[in-house]
Amino acid sequence: MLNISITKCDAPKAKPDPSTLGFGKIFTDHMFMADYSHEMGWHNARIVPFANISLHPASTVLHYGSEIFEGLKAYRRADGKVQLFRPLENIRRMNNSAERLCLPQMPEEDMLQALLTFVEMEQDWTPSAPGTSLYLRPFLFGNDETLGVHAVHNATFVIIASPVGSYYKEGINPVRIMIEDEDVRAVRGGTGYAKCGGNYAASNRAGERAAQKGYSQVLWLDGVERKYIEEVGAMNVMFKINGEIVTPALTGSILPGITRKSCIEVLKGEGYKVSERLLSIGELSEALENGTLEEAWGCGTAAVVSPIGELCYKGVQYPVNGGKIGTVTQHLYDTLTGIQWGKIEDTYGWTYPIEK
Numbered sequence: 001m002l003n004i005s006i007t008k009c010d011a012p013k014a015k016p017d018p019s020t021l022g023f024g025k026i027f028t029d030h031m032f033m034a035d036y037s038h039e040m041g042w043h044n045a046r047i048v049p050f051a052n053i054s055l056h057p058a059s060t061v062l063h064y065g066s067e068i069f070e071g072l073k074a075y076r077r078a079d080g081k082v083q084l085f086r087p088l089e090n091i092r093r094m095n096n097s098a099e100r101l102c103l104p105q106m107p108e109e110d111m112l113q114a115l116l117t118f119v120e121m122e123q124d125w126t127p128s129a130p131g132t133s134l135y136l137r138p139f140l141f142g143n144d145e146t147l148g149v150h151a152v153h154n155a156t157f158v159i160i161a162s163p164v165g166s167y168y169k170e171g172i173n174p175v176r177i178m179i180e181d182e183d184v185r186a187v188r189g190g191t192g193y194a195k196c197g198g199n200y201a202a203s204n205r206a207g208e209r210a211a212q213k214g215y216s217q218v219l220w221l222d223g224v225e226r227k228y229i230e231e232v233g234a235m236n237v238m239f240k241i242n243g244e245i246v247t248p249a250l251t252g253s254i255l256p257g258i259t260r261k262s263c264i265e266v267l268k269g270e271g272y273k274v275s276e277r278l279l280s281i282g283e284l285s286e287a288l289e290n291g292t293l294e295e296a297w298g299c300g301t302a303a304v305v306s307p308i309g310e311l312c313y314k315g316v317q318y319p320v321n322g323g324k325i326g327t328v329t330q331h332l333y334d335t336l337t338g339i340q341w342g343k344i345e346d347t348y349g350w351t352y353p354i355e356k
């Protein structure tokens with residue numbers, strides 16, 4: 001159990017107009033912080049006014065990228081209460097990421113306590129306009145004040161929160177995606193299954209090139225053979241091919257998404273054939289050409305479900321489902337957002353209420 005001290009800010013900010021939210025531009029009044037050292041373990045847990053963080057110029061994170069993060073949301077229900085969606089899944093993934101990056105893990109119950117104490121305090125920042133939520137960003141970084149390369153001995157854990165609208169400017173409208181056959185996001189044996197900052201830095205060049213050509217994001221291929229589909233942008237990806245729902249198997253270079261897991265559970269529960277398997281670019285191209293690719297979508301916390309309306313491979317553009325959102329994609333969006341915003345009954349036990 002953490003002993004969390006609380007220092008309230010002197011001048012709370014005005015809550016933003018929901019139409020100005022965007023994604024991750026506005027932050028709440030406070031943040032959670034805790035320090036770790038080899039000698040003391042986790043200590044100095046505190047909620048303090050939101051402010052810049054001061055770092056030693058030799059701090060590990062600035063040189064060797066020892067950083068991991070999570071992303072989850074607090075949702076305002078129609079009855080005014082605030083709830084989280086599967087927070088223990090994020091906590092477990094955060095510890096798996098920490099293990100991969102040689103950063104300290106935090107006991108699950110302590111991380112949950114930190115998250116709940118912080119969200120309880122900031123819950124008034126959870127917007128209520130349709131499609132809006134309070135995005136929670138826990139992150140953890142190595143903070144040794146030395147240039148030696150080794151496992152981290154000192155670290156800082158922080159949680160910040162940002163009221164958000166939709167992630168893509170397109171919202172739930174289909175996006176155009178370019179298949180990337182040069183850069184790769186991650187490799188098996190590397191850090192693809194961990195949510196570490198370096199994976200995103202490595203992704204940016206391809207994302208920028210795609211944007212210059214008018215695409216929202218790239219579809220990643222595996223790093224060894226550039227043959228198997230992995231993810232789309234910073235989301236997991238799913239396809240409906242000839243009636244079968246196919247999503248790439250978690251081979252180590254793919255982030256095990258909580259939205260992905262939830263989509264699979266919903267679809268399997270409704271009797272769909274869902275396969276987590278290898279899907280080659282050859283099989284996908286064939287399905288694009290012979291019209292058996294019925295739907296494609298990305299899934300992740302930020303956008304929930306994002307339909308893919310066009311795939312471009314080696315300069316050839318293929319519309320998917322006539323550029324429109326498909327019925328399975330729409331159904332998943334409605335089901336997940338319905339549960340998240342408390343509009344439909346949560347028969348799965350995924351929601352986690354916050355005390356008022």
Ligand code: PLP
Nearest residue numbers: 234235236255257258259300301
């Ligand atoms: N893949 C990557 C690379 C991501 O950054 C995310 C976002 O968190 C996801 C997939 C989707 O994961 P989740 O559904 O847990 O948000």
Ligand code: COI
Nearest residue numbers: 071234235300301302303
């Ligand atoms: C997601 O939630 O789907 C994300 O990928 C978050 C992103 C801002 C890193």
